[in-house]
Amino acid sequence: MKTVKVVAAIIKAVNENGETIIFATQRGYGDFKGGWEFPGGKIESGETPQEALKREIIEELDTEVSVGELMDTVEYNYPQFHLSMDCFWCQIVRGNLVLKEHEAARWLTKDELNNVEWLPADITLIEKIRNLLSMTR
Numbered sequence: 001m002k003t004v005k006v007v008a009a010i011i012k013a014v015n016e017n018g019e020t021i022i023f024a025t026q027r028g029y030g031d032f033k034g035g036w037e038f039p040g041g042k043i044e045s046g047e048t049p050q051e052a053l054k055r056e057i058i059e060e061l062d063t064e065v066s067v068g069e070l071m072d073t074v075e076y077n078y079p080q081f082h083l084s085m086d087c088f089w090c091q092i093v094r095g096n097l098v099l100k101e102h103e104a105a106r107w108l109t110k111d112e113l114n115n116v117e118w119l120p121a122d123i124t125l126i127e128k129i130r131n132l133l134s135m136t137r
């Protein structure tokens with residue numbers, strides 16, 4: 001099976017109650033249309049994962065992010081391909097998260113993470129994020 005290398009941004013911020021919130025986007029097109037995901041996309045040849053992620057976030061959201069620690073690498077078998085997805089913690093440097101390709105977006109607290117229909121590959125990742133956020137606050 002072919003492997004598709006993807007990078008995704010777990011963009012983190014803090015809301016007015018001091019809770020950590022995470023930015024989720026809904027796919028606007030393609031096979032997974034309507035599913036929720038972390039913004040990002042395929043790594044192009046010659047790019048580091050971090051470079052690919054910065055490029056994708058500018059393309060998709062017109063926003064510059066700083067790419068922090070690798071949170072997890074998701075390995076998931078879809079019927080048509082194997083997904084290998086590096087997920088990095090990110091913070092906004094400048095920009096207003098303009099939805100250029102996505103249908104919708106939401107900021108979610110840890111208790112709201114289950115309120116959207118995540119893509120199949122993201123389910124275990126969401127559990128890990130919830131656990132991490134529960135330990136901090």
Ligand SMILES: Nc1nc2c([nH]c(=O)n2[C@H]2C[C@H](O)[C@@H](COP(=O)(O)OP(=O)(O)OP(=O)(O)O)O2)c(=O)[nH]1
Pocket residue numbers: 004006007008030032036037038039040041042083085119120121122
């Ligand atoms: N960005 C992103 N992609 C995800 C997530 N979960 C998940 O299964 N994917 C899958 C969906 C796609 O098959 C692939 C992402 O590649 P992409 O965003 O370039 O997808 P695409 O097929 O729309 O790209 P394109 O060829 O049209 O440019 O990874 C996620 O959380 N974020």
